[in-house]
Amino acid sequence: MLWNEIVTTVLLGLGCVVSLTGALGLLRMPDFYTRLHTAGKTDSLGQFLILLGLVFVTPDLLTQIKLVGVAMILMIAAPTATHAITKAAHLNDLRPWTKRDPGGEP
Amino acid sequence: MSWVYLATAIALLIGLFIILIRAIIGPTVYDRILATNALGTKTILFVTLLDYISGRTEFIDMAIVYALISFITTIAILKFAEKGRLD
Amino acid sequence: MNAVVLIDTLLLILVTITAVAIIEVRNLYASVMLTSVYSLLMALVWVNMHSMDVAFTEAAVGGGISTILLIGTLVHTAREERPIKARVHWKALLVTAVTGAALIYGTFDMPRFGDPHAPIHHFRVPEMMAQTVGFANGTKGKQAPPEGFDAREYRSFNGRVADIPDDPTDTAWRETSVLAQDGIIVPKVIGHAAHAPVHDDAGHHPHPADDFNGHVPNSVTSLLAAYRGYDTMFETTVIFTAGISLIMLLRRPRRQGEAQVGAPMVDQAVLRVVTKMSVPFILLFGLYVITHGELGPGGGFQGGVVIACGFILYALIFGRAALYRVLPPPVIDVLTGLGVLLYSGTGAACLLLGGQFLDYSMLNRLSPGDGESLGMTLVEYGVGITVSMVMLNIFNQLAEEQPT
Numbered sequence: 001m002l003w004n005e006i007v008t009t010v011l012l013g014l015g016c017v018v019s020l021t022g023a024l025g026l027l028r029m030p031d032f033y034t035r036l037h038t039a040g041k042t043d044s045l046g047q048f049l050i051l052l053g054l055v056f057v058t059p060d061l062l063t064q065i066k067l068v069g070v071a072m073i074l075m076i077a078a079p080t081a082t083h084a085i086t087k088a089a090h091l092n093d094l095r096p097w098t099k100r101d102p103g104g105e106p
Numbered sequence: 107m108s109w110v111y112l113a114t115a116i117a118l119l120i121g122l123f124i125i126l127i128r129a130i131i132g133p134t135v136y137d138r139i140l141a142t143n144a145l146g147t148k149t150i151l152f153v154t155l156l157d158y159i160s161g162r163t164e165f166i167d168m169a170i171v172y173a174l175i176s177f178i179t180t181i182a183i184l185k186f187a188e189k190g191r192l193d
Numbered sequence: 194m195n196a197v198v199l200i201d202t203l204l205l206i207l208v209t210i211t212a213v214a215i216i217e218v219r220n221l222y223a224s225v226m227l228t229s230v231y232s233l234l235m236a237l238v239w240v241n242m243h244s245m246d247v248a249f250t251e252a253a254v255g256g257g258i259s260t261i262l263l264i265g266t267l268v269h270t271a272r273e274e275r276p277i278k279a280r281v282h283w284k285a286l287l288v289t290a291v292t293g294a295a296l297i298y299g300t301f302d303m304p305r306f307g308d309p310h311a312p313i314h315h316f317r318v319p320e321m322m323a324q325t326v327g328f329a330n331g332t333k334g335k336q337a338p339p340e341g342f343d344a345r346e347y348r349s350f351n352g353r354v355a356d357i358p359d360d361p362t363d364t365a366w367r368e369t370s371v372l373a374q375d376g377i378i379v380p381k382v383i384g385h386a387a388h389a390p391v392h393d394d395a396g397h398h399p400h401p402a403d404d405f406n407g408h409v410p411n412s413v414t415s416l417l418a419a420y421r422g423y424d425t426m427f428e429t430t431v432i433f434t435a436g437i438s439l440i441m442l443l444r445r446p447r448r449q450g451e452a453q454v455g456a457p458m459v460d461q462a463v464l465r466v467v468t469k470m471s472v473p474f475i476l477l478f479g480l481y482v483i484t485h486g487e488l489g490p491g492g493g494f495q496g497g498v499v500i501a502c503g504f505i506l507y508a509l510i511f512g513r514a515a516l517y518r519v520l521p522p523p524v525i526d527v528l529t530g531l532g533v534l535l536y537s538g539t540g541a542a543c544l545l546l547g548g549q550f551l552d553y554s555m556l557n558r559l560s561p562g563d564g565e566s567l568g569m570t571l572v573e574y575g576v577g578i579t580v581s582m583v584m585l586n587i588f589n590q591l592a593e594e595q596p597t
Contacts, residue, residue: 009110016117019148023121026128026144032136035128039144050114050151054158057107066166067154070173074147077177080467081143084181087461088188089136112196119203122234126207129230130214135222142226146256149233153248156240159196164489165240167482168249171499172233174475175257178506179229181464182261185509187222189456192265192509192592 004056011053019046031097032089040082047074111159118152139183146176201241208234219274225267229260245490246413249482253498258584261505265591408566409487417492418569422551426536429576433533436583440526443590457512468510475503483577487569493576500577501584513592522589525582532579539571 022042029035051071058064122145129141150172157165186192211231215224232255239248409415417425459465483496508516540551547555553568554561 005107012110012114016114019121019151020117023124023144026141027124032134032140035137036140039125039140043144043147047147047151051154054154057158063166066170070150070154070166070169073170073173074150076467076470077173078143078147080463081177081180082140083463084184084461085136085139085143088184089134091188094134094136108196112199115196115200116203119200119207123207126210126230129227130210130218130223132223135220138223138226142230145230145233149237152237153240156200156237160243164245167485167490168240168245168252170478171249171482171495172236172252172256174471174478174499175253175502176233177471178502178509179257179260181506181509182264183226185456185458186264186267189458191268191456192261192588 008053008056011049011056015046015049015053018042018049022046032094033086033096036082036086040079040085043082044075044078047071047078108159111155115152115155115159118148118155122148122152135187139180139187142183143176143180146172146180150176197241201238204234204238204241208238219276221267221270221272221274224274225260225263228263229256232256232259246411246492246495249490249492249495250498253495253502257502258498258505261502262587262591265588268591405562405565405569408562409569411487411489411491413490414486414492414569414573418572419553419565422540422572425572425576426533426540426551429533429536429579432583433529433579436529436579436586439587439590455512455514457515458510459512464510468506472503472507475506476500479503479577479581483573484570486573487566493573494580496573497577497580498584500581501588504581504585505588508588508592513589516589520585522586525586525589528578529582529586532575532577532582535575535578536572539568539575543568 019042022038025038025042026035029038048071051067051074055064055067058067125141125144125148129138129145132138132141150169153165153172154169182192208231211227211234215227215231218224218227232251236248236252236256239245239251405415405419409419479496479498479500479502481496482491482499483493486492486496504516504520507519539553543552543555544550551568553565555564556567557564
């Protein structure tokens, strides 16, 4: 394989691992705020890695610029949405799960 | 090279499935909003990957539109959850 | 089993799970969010089938506008669905089963999925496909025709249907394309215009008139706006009628001095700054989608919905009063009609210039292909203006009602 295909494979693999871990954490974590950690952070990082990895195998320049543009838009929009969700949950008195609470949501 | 794209697409589909479970069973409403937001991002990545699997390069406009639309939908859902009206 | 079928199967399983969940979940808020998820997944199914314009519209309308309007409706209803006793309604089940069976029986007569021998591929599509294929109508194009290609033979359709052998175990006919069996080679489709626009100032066009001079490689847009221009005009009129009926049903005359009570989210600094950065970009991108609809996926409907979403984002964060300062309701009403006027006005202009109604080639005498391309751009703008203003109107009406 050429060098750009190796770079793309590595970046795509990393992006997949990050996204799958985030999705798994969204399922397994006990409380909303812990799920927010996994989903919000891995979301922003995984999309950046995957889109950056696809830049190296694109034949023409315009598509490369558009891919970087999409990555930048998502880099601004995804953390903003996560921030807005957290603020809404906090302002509506959703309390985090502490060690004293029994169990926790499955 | 196409097996890399196919493997990534299958991994993203598995991620979509897991997030969908959380969107259905999430006990509080904010779990569901979080899951919908994450589903939107994974959809954008999936659209871009399908572009490379098929070999054409005109799907990028759709990825940009998805990104903006899912952002606006999340803001609208949050505004309703916070203020109770869509003003 | 290739990649397309595998991904299609997995996506359809996800879509079925979502659809069952929409019905079963009691909380109406969750149902609305799952509806938006359903629209996104269906758009992925269309992308997998390479139908980009449909996927574009499904994502923008289903995932964006439809969800926002459903939430606007949710303001006036309860949060939870009242539990009903589960019992089977036998008459409804029978009617639904009979109708579904009749529809499935009706699809047996349709041509096979992707069959190059289907009547549509011989009657009108070669002219539209000439944008990307080039040599099918005689122009030189960017690719040479394959060996033994005869353009007249390719375009003549004498009512043949695929000769399927009676023996069900004889499946060799599925491996090769039907046209290749008959000695007619199927040209490969390239993803962009087969030739750059050709302008000749001698007054004679060097390419056939149906070619649109290479300006419109997107066959979907050329079919919608030129071949079925009447249908698209009436669709735009239908959307305009929906806007008018909404005004007649829901709009109440505003009394003097009634303040615009709203709940803007201006106090959240992060959202305010990000919205200020994004709204100009969203509006500009909507205009880009409308104008680029001839060259790639896009068009009037999709771009209009994106523009409406940009204005809705502004209204969500800064309040409806701020939106009314930017776009007063009388201006929205006037612009709604202006879009339909632009569409039918283009048709009338072609009529006045000596051709038939909506015959765009009259717009440019020297080169009819350029006239067709100009006409299509104008009507796409008409569609975009009407769609965006009607969507904004619906949002304003739903947001104006006092929550019950």
